Amino acid sequence: MEPIRQHHGLVYPLNRANIDTDQIIPKQFLKRIERQGFGQFLFYNWRFNDDGAAREDFSLNQDKYAGASILVAGENFGCGSSREHAPWALQDFGFKVIIAPSFADIFYNNCTKNGILPVKLSEAEIETIVKKAEATKYLLTVNLEEQSVYDNAGFQTAFELPPYQREMLLNGWDEIAVTLTHEEKITAYEQLRS
Amino acid sequence: MAEPKTIIEKIWEQHVVHQEEGKPDLLYIDLHLVHEVTSPQAFEGLRMNGRKVRRPDRTFATMDHNVPTLDRYFVKDPVSKKQMETLKKNCEEFNVFLADIHHPDQGIVHVIGPELGLTQPGKTIVCGDSHTSTHGAFGALAFGIGTSEVEHVLATQTLWQAKPKTLNVKVNGELGTGVTAKDLILAIIAKFGVRFGTGYVIEYTGDAIRNLTMEERMTVCNMSIEAGARAGLISPDETTFAYLRGKRYAPEGEDFDAAVEKWQALATDEGARYDATVEIDASQVEPQVTWGTNPSMCIPISATIPVPEAAETASDQDEIKRALEYMGLEAGKPIANVPVDHVFIGSCTNSRLSDLRKAAEIVRGKKVNPAVQAIVVPGSQTVKLAAEAEGLNQIFKEAGFQWREAGCSMCLAMNDDIVPAGERCASTSNRNFEGRQGTGARTHLVSPEMAAAAAIEGHFVDVRNYTAKIYS
Numbered sequence: 001m002e003p004i005r006q007h008h009g010l011v012y013p014l015n016r017a018n019i020d021t022d023q024i025i026p027k028q029f030l031k032r033i034e035r036q037g038f039g040q041f042l043f044y045n046w047r048f049n050d051d052g053a054a055r056e057d058f059s060l061n062q063d064k065y066a067g068a069s070i071l072v073a074g075e076n077f078g079c080g081s082s083r084e085h086a087p088w089a090l091q092d093f094g095f096k097v098i099i100a101p102s103f104a105d106i107f108y109n110n111c112t113k114n115g116i117l118p119v120k121l122s123e124a125e126i127e128t129i130v131k132k133a134e135a136t137k138y139l140l141t142v143n144l145e146e147q148s149v150y151d152n153a154g155f156q157t158a159f160e161l162p163p164y165q166r167e168m169l170l171n172g173w174d175e176i177a178v179t180l181t182h183e184e185k186i187t188a189y190e191q192l193r194s
Numbered sequence: 195m196a197e198p199k200t201i202i203e204k205i206w207e208q209h210v211v212h213q214e215e216g217k218p219d220l221l222y223i224d225l226h227l228v229h230e231v232t233s234p235q236a237f238e239g240l241r242m243n244g245r246k247v248r249r250p251d252r253t254f255a256t257m258d259h260n261v262p263t264l265d266r267y268f269v270k271d272p273v274s275k276k277q278m279e280t281l282k283k284n285c286e287e288f289n290v291f292l293a294d295i296h297h298p299d300q301g302i303v304h305v306i307g308p309e310l311g312l313t314q315p316g317k318t319i320v321c322g323d324s325h326t327s328t329h330g331a332f333g334a335l336a337f338g339i340g341t342s343e344v345e346h347v348l349a350t351q352t353l354w355q356a357k358p359k360t361l362n363v364k365v366n367g368e369l370g371t372g373v374t375a376k377d378l379i380l381a382i383i384a385k386f387g388v389r390f391g392t393g394y395v396i397e398y399t400g401d402a403i404r405n406l407t408m409e410e411r412m413t414v415c416n417m418s419i420e421a422g423a424r425a426g427l428i429s430p431d432e433t434t435f436a437y438l439r440g441k442r443y444a445p446e447g448e449d450f451d452a453a454v455e456k457w458q459a460l461a462t463d464e465g466a467r468y469d470a471t472v473e474i475d476a477s478q479v480e481p482q483v484t485w486g487t488n489p490s491m492c493i494p495i496s497a498t499i500p501v502p503e504a505a506e507t508a509s510d511q512d513e514i515k516r517a518l519e520y521m522g523l524e525a526g527k528p529i530a531n532v533p534v535d536h537v538f539i540g541s542c543t544n545s546r547l548s549d550l551r552k553a554a555e556i557v558r559g560k561k562v563n564p565a566v567q568a569i570v571v572p573g574s575q576t577v578k579l580a581a582e583a584e585g586l587n588q589i590f591k592e593a594g595f596q597w598r599e600a601g602c603s604m605c606l607a608m609n610d611d612i613v614p615a616g617e618r619c620a621s622t623s624n625r626n627f628e629g630r631q632g633t634g635a636r637t638h639l640v641s642p643e644m645a646a647a648a649a650i651e652g653h654f655v656d657v658r659n660y661t662a663k664i665y666s
């Protein structure tokens with residue numbers, strides 16, 4: 001997985017709560033056996049009409065958000081199905097950071113296993129960001145080493161994430177390789193228990 | 195005396211392989227269930243890194259999400275077909291047992307684990323599927339994982355997991371006649387919301403839970419994820435042991451008795467403390483119907499559809515408005531008058547033999563409303579055969595239901611069982627998200643009894659009026 005230390009990019013605000021993974025990537029696109037290529041299906045039912053034409057009433061289709069890499073959303077983002085296709089689709093579309101007041105547990109984990117940085121901020125901070133991003137092209141910097149989020153106009157805040165996940169993201173480690181350094185302990189456990 | 199502990203802490207402690215300051219615990223996984231949708235990229239990852247499946251004997255695979263329920267051997271969609279074939283190839287290459295489409299044990303992964311006795315108290319169980327929480331009904335610590343974690347478990351039989359907080363959902367009193375385990379869990383989610391379990395493992399306790407059968411307990415634990423909790427469980431008791439005795443993968447003879455002794459010791463100790471507790475009175479629960487696009491948007495059958503203006507915050511008002519618009523519902527009208535186009539009885543929440551029996555009791559001798567298309571999809575081939583042996587298929591078919599083969603089917607509409615856009619479905623499944631049963635489809639979650647009654651009447655009805663007749 002690609003390490004992520006700092007990211008600077010355009011914000012896309014999707015100010016809804018409880019966005020579930022069925023919305024992030026609908027089930028008809030889960031049949032593929034690859035990890036790549038899911039970006040085209042991101043938010044499919046919101047982005048496209050039945051005939052495949054882009055829906056003007058969905059904000060992600062607006063020019064001003066083209067190239068956005070920081071998604072800002074309402075609470076409980078990524079709830080529902082465990083499908084890792086959701087973070088794969090977000091990543092393939094170009095999102096590297098997701099900011100929300102809260103995340104569903106499985107989704108949060110899935111992000112950190114794929115080098116996507118989930119950032120929890122308060123509702124008030126998110127409201128500030130959403131307002132700015134709805135008004136203009138709004139850029140943010142997210143620094144994982146310092147655990148900070150800031151813009152160039154004086155907005156600055158800090159965020160928390162568990163130290164283990166921070167380390168994994170910063171280094172882009174292969175978690176299985178890390179675990180296999182404990183191989184002896186796993187074997188010992190298996191022998192003791194059987 | 196030792197500090198009293200919850201079952202969650204006991205299972206956790208028994209499975210820690212490695213512990214280190216500032217890190218999650220490395221937890222051993224006893225049973226890994228695999229299905230076709232969330233596994234191909236995991237097996238591919240193993241191949242790319244030259245890794246093996248560490249414990250094929252603790253890994254069990256089946257096909258459920260894509261399988262057709264009309265002609266199960268004819269998979270029309272080439273992409274679905276390829277995904278199923280890929281699972282078969284992967285299981286052969288990595289030496290994992292697979293109950294494929296031709297196998298008599300095939301079924302929804304959360305239905306077959308328990309019915310084969312693979313699911314047992316005290317086990318850690320994972321699957322690349324959020325409804326793995328179902329297995330918690332046996333007093334197992336069971337939770338859904340993503341595909342990267344599937345690969346991790348395949349390779350190492352372990353997972354890095356932060357110790358969860360514990361949440362006691364205490365259900366006092368008794369459920370009324372015609373009020374089911376499904377209504378109970380829907381009422382819990384309606385009352386406490388879709389996030390109250392986030393970061394927690396739930397233990398369901400209280401008299402009403404103790405009185406549930408195993409299949410009813412599975413219905414409750416199944417929807418823990420809809421409350422935000424990755425896992426929900428129930429301390430094992432005589433009901434659990436009686437269910438497991440004689441199951442194919444359960445211990446036999448003296449081994450079974452020894453196992454029961456161990457399992458009994460797992461139950462939460464008197465006086466154990468939880469990080470949080472909520473309570474609900476079962477006697478107040480009515481049959482439930484969801485009206486919106488997440489499972490907490492749910493009301494009793496006697497209620498009227500919510501009015502957005504009554505919500506406190508502007509964002510709640512927006513959420514309700516958007517949901518009503520998607521659902522094509524009028525605020526303030528009784529939910530009972532809403533007509534349905536489809537009825538789906540199935541899914542890992544409600545497709546077990548007892549669910550089908552109860553639904554069959556409702557439809558026996560009646561006819562499905564001509565405006566409704568109704569299907570029954572048993573959770574597994576085993577359930578299907580057992581139901582046919584007692585003639586349930588005949589009852590359903592005579593009433594005008596379609597009787598299908600086992601699979602996930604219209605729960606997520608990944609196969610051909612799709613609710614068309616704008617049409618309304620009374621469904622015994624667990625998710626009413628936008629587009630879940632088909633793009634633009636409108637889902638109302640209900641119990642099997644409520645679904646069956648809606649099929650007959652053509653709209654939602656209070657099933658208690660039906661059950662009163664049956665049992666009087």
Ligand code: SF4
Pocket residue numbers: 258259302303304323325541542543601602605606623624
């Ligand atoms: S029945 Fe529905 S919820 Fe259950 S495993 Fe299948 S798709 Fe998932």
